[in-house]
Amino acid sequence: xxxxxxxxxxxxxxxxxxxxxxxxxxxxxxxxxxxxxxxxxxxxxxxxxxxxxxxxxxxxxxxxxxxxxxxxxxxxxxxxxxxxxxxxxxxxxxxxxxxxxxxxxxxxxxxxxxxxxxxxxxxxxxxxxxxxxxxxxxxxxxxxxxxxxxxxxxxxxxxxxxxxxxxxxxxxxxxxxxxxxxxxxxxxxxxxxxxxxxxxxxxxxxxxxxxxxxxxxxxxxxxxxxxxxxxxxxxxxxxxxxxxxxxxxxxxxxxxxxxxxxxxxxxxxxxxxxxxxxxxxxxxxxxxxxxxxxxxxxxxxxxxxxxxxxxxxxxxxxxxxxxxxxxxxxxxxxxxxxxxxxxxxxxxxxxxxxxxxxxxxxxxxxxxxxxxxxxxxxxxxxxxxxxxxxxxxxxxxxxxxxxxxxxxxxxxxxxxxxxxxxxxxxxxxxxxxxxxxxxxxx
Numbered sequence: 001x002x003x004x005x006x007x008x009x010x011x012x013x014x015x016x017x018x019x020x021x022x023x024x025x026x027x028x029x030x031x032x033x034x035x036x037x038x039x040x041x042x043x044x045x046x047x048x049x050x051x052x053x054x055x056x057x058x059x060x061x062x063x064x065x066x067x068x069x070x071x072x073x074x075x076x077x078x079x080x081x082x083x084x085x086x087x088x089x090x091x092x093x094x095x096x097x098x099x100x101x102x103x104x105x106x107x108x109x110x111x112x113x114x115x116x117x118x119x120x121x122x123x124x125x126x127x128x129x130x131x132x133x134x135x136x137x138x139x140x141x142x143x144x145x146x147x148x149x150x151x152x153x154x155x156x157x158x159x160x161x162x163x164x165x166x167x168x169x170x171x172x173x174x175x176x177x178x179x180x181x182x183x184x185x186x187x188x189x190x191x192x193x194x195x196x197x198x199x200x201x202x203x204x205x206x207x208x209x210x211x212x213x214x215x216x217x218x219x220x221x222x223x224x225x226x227x228x229x230x231x232x233x234x235x236x237x238x239x240x241x242x243x244x245x246x247x248x249x250x251x252x253x254x255x256x257x258x259x260x261x262x263x264x265x266x267x268x269x270x271x272x273x274x275x276x277x278x279x280x281x282x283x284x285x286x287x288x289x290x291x292x293x294x295x296x297x298x299x300x301x302x303x304x305x306x307x308x309x310x311x312x313x314x315x316x317x318x319x320x321x322x323x324x325x326x327x328x329x330x331x332x333x334x335x336x337x338x339x340x341x342x343x344x345x346x347x348x349x350x351x352x353x354x355x356x357x358x359x360x361x362x363x364x365x366x367x368x369x370x371x372x373x374x375x376x377x378x379x380x381x382x383x384x385x386x387x388x389x390x391x392x393x394x395x396x397x398x399x400x401x402x403x404x405x406x407x408x409x410x411x412x413x414x415x416x417x418x419x420x421x422x423x424x425x426x427x428x429x430x431x432x433x434x435x436x437x438x439x440x441x442x
Contacts, residue, residue: 022309109136141311155294221340
């Protein structure tokens with residue numbers, strides 16, 4: 001039986017915004033259950049937040065120390081664990097490094113910080129013998145970090161493909177369901193609070209690349225390499241391509257893909273055609289889903305809320321429980337931050353996007369003349385690009401232009417880029433060629 005009379009583990013919370021408040025609420029609501037699981041109570045005893053009036057309001061009636069000065073929490077001798085939920089790079093990075101220097105364990109949901117500075121943070125924590133836990137940093141409440149680090153530890157992980165940004169998934173779902181334009185749906189997403197006033201990180205794939213960088217490091221035992229991630233967003237996607245993809249039996253999703261190949265690791269975020277019959281193709285709205293392929297287990301899928309106060313709090317508190325259970329353990333016997341022992345990380349390089357092999361959806365606006373198709377297929381054939389499926393639309397009444405859509409077999413990206421340049425140079429091709437990558441995920 002858990003000894004509830006044991007001295008509580010004391011937590012200092014940096015930031016009581018959306019996720020901070022969710023963590024505070026869930027920890028108090030499920031206090032008895034969490035104590036029974038952790039073996040001792042876990043209490044937030046200090047909160048640092050610049051917005052003192054709000055912090056006082058939301059914690060009213062609780063015995064709590066409030067401060068506007070994070071350093072007071074970082075240096076407090078009674079604090080065992082620091083939870084960083086302020087987000088952004090600075091001052092979060094300095095705060096976390098200071099907490100580590102002071103011998104405190106850290107729980108964070110800060111994916112941008114870990115993707116960019118995780119190597120430095122984990123090295124500092126390893127040297128000091130403290131833990132940095134970060135389940136909340138990827139896919140909100142879905143326990144994907146735990147699955148990769150512990151549940152799938154027997155497997156050689158082959159690839160991961162994830163819908164890991166709810167805002168962009170909501171936009172693509174709505175564009176498909178309502179036939180609306182990207183701009184119209186983005187406005188709706190902002191009105192509903194799903195998209196920030198400045199949605200750049202979400203719609204350009206940067207947020208997804210942060211999360212993918214973290215998962216890739218854990219899956220393959222490599223350092224964080226966010227600067228090598230290829231990112232392409234969804235702002236260029238049109239209604240026409242969503243419709244054509246559908247006709248061919250595919251859905252377009254913004255996917256984060258990381259794959260181990262003989263020549264290196266793929267690390268890429270971009271709109272992707274996926275067969276409509278795949279489970280992950282049917283993940284709609286702001287939900288997240290991650291598909292992981294292991295050699296022993298085969299494909300496994302993790303689905304749930306990728307953001308929000310309580311879903312993310314669920315992950316943050318699970319980390320708190322983990323640290324509580326493990327903090328007395330000899331550091332050598334804890335689960336390593338990146339799943340592999342720190343001195344066993346691999347230096348497998350990240351492949352440049354030009355070297356990646358995948359299939360493609362190509363849409364070309366052409367003059368409706370004899371010989372046009374022959375010219376295009378010859379350019380593709382010269383580069384060993386074979387066609388899997390093709391559809392040519394009837395030109396509308398009285399017009400002399402039409403769309404040709406092709407799906408290719410797997411080929412190397414640089415050959416496709418080269419072919420597209422040659423196709424666009426044809427006098428019969430009227431517009432830029434639309435190219436979207438395609439993954440069967442089988």
